[in-house]
Amino acid sequence: MPDLAIETQGLRKEFRTRRGLRVAVADLDLAVPAGGVHGFLGPNGSGKTTTIRMLLGLARPTRGTMRLLGHPVPEQLPDVVDRVGAVVESPKFSPNLSGRQNLLLLARSIDVPDSRVDAAVETVGLTGRDRDRYRAYSLGMKQRLAIAATLLKDPALLILDEPTNGLDPAGIREIRETIRGLGEAGVTVLLSSHILAEVQQVCTSATIVGHGRLLASGTVEDLLGSSTTHRVVVPDPAAASAVLAAAGVPATAADGALRVETDDPAAVTRLLAAADIWLTELVPLRPDLESIFLQLTADDTLGSPTVEEEAR
Numbered sequence: 001m002p003d004l005a006i007e008t009q010g011l012r013k014e015f016r017t018r019r020g021l022r023v024a025v026a027d028l029d030l031a032v033p034a035g036g037v038h039g040f041l042g043p044n045g046s047g048k049t050t051t052i053r054m055l056l057g058l059a060r061p062t063r064g065t066m067r068l069l070g071h072p073v074p075e076q077l078p079d080v081v082d083r084v085g086a087v088v089e090s091p092k093f094s095p096n097l098s099g100r101q102n103l104l105l106l107a108r109s110i111d112v113p114d115s116r117v118d119a120a121v122e123t124v125g126l127t128g129r130d131r132d133r134y135r136a137y138s139l140g141m142k143q144r145l146a147i148a149a150t151l152l153k154d155p156a157l158l159i160l161d162e163p164t165n166g167l168d169p170a171g172i173r174e175i176r177e178t179i180r181g182l183g184e185a186g187v188t189v190l191l192s193s194h195i196l197a198e199v200q201q202v203c204t205s206a207t208i209v210g211h212g213r214l215l216a217s218g219t220v221e222d223l224l225g226s227s228t229t230h231r232v233v234v235p236d237p238a239a240a241s242a243v244l245a246a247a248g249v250p251a252t253a254a255d256g257a258l259r260v261e262t263d264d265p266a267a268v269t270r271l272l273a274a275a276d277i278w279l280t281e282l283v284p285l286r287p288d289l290e291s292i293f294l295q296l297t298a299d300d301t302l303g304s305p306t307v308e309e310e311a312r
């Protein structure tokens, strides 16, 4: 498998609308490493679905190049299509058949052995419920069945567009566990979402887009960065802050604790201990993916820009 499961260069999509040409995807360089779960994050209207549709040959780029599993697409899409699964819209299942019967029908229509159905049902955690009628399924179970359908082909790459849309917290957790399991089983997953807290828990790397443009990309660790802010709990915050200030370490009292700025937390421990102040807690305060995302996309409320707005 190539190092990158998905790669785009200068990928662009303009839509002609009544208000002029709108740029949905603006010269996007996407690099999704093979293996693991990659979050594709951006506010509503930031171009995620349009990008995914172009990758799958469902929309034609205005310009730019794309590769899936090392193959240029759409030119070589037929060569990779068997190794790529996608849930972009809700697939149509027969409500009166069981989940299992629906999958069996599908497996036979794409010439896949029935034994793959058992494997897919198990991977998405529907074992025991697969013989229930589809119409009795919760939204989360329906979504898991949709993912199971994509697994029949045993894909190396799975593209999921907002798979938790409309789900309640329990449903979101079910899908999250399913996706985590897929990543652990070696499938590369591109997971588009705007629910950051959820994504942070399953993704190994992520790309953040706004107005169709790449805002940040990297491992979740890199995106979160290292923090120099620490929360320090001591019996007497005022006394501790005076000791730290005298040593040139900025510290402010907040919520009964201290916020200390330092890249050397051991020095804080030493300084306080030397003054006979014994701390009970020292924790780095890292921003979560959600606050990084909100910072990066703060001006992103107006939808895609026109070509003229983009040039300004």
Ligand SMILES: Nc1ncnc2c1ncn2[C@@H]1O[C@H](COP(=O)(O)OP(=O)(O)OP(=O)(O)O)[C@@H](O)[C@H]1O
Binding pocket: 015, 016, 017, 022, 023, 024, 042, 043, 044, 045, 046, 047, 048, 049, 050, 051, 194, 303, 304
């Ligand atoms: N067929 C179309 N014609 C005109 N504009 C479109 C079309 N499809 C998408 N757009 C516009 O392109 C922009 C990007 O939309 P897209 O659906 O790709 O965003 P998204 O990030 O997937 O959003 P969401 O999270 O809401 O699904 C939006 O401003 C949208 O209105």
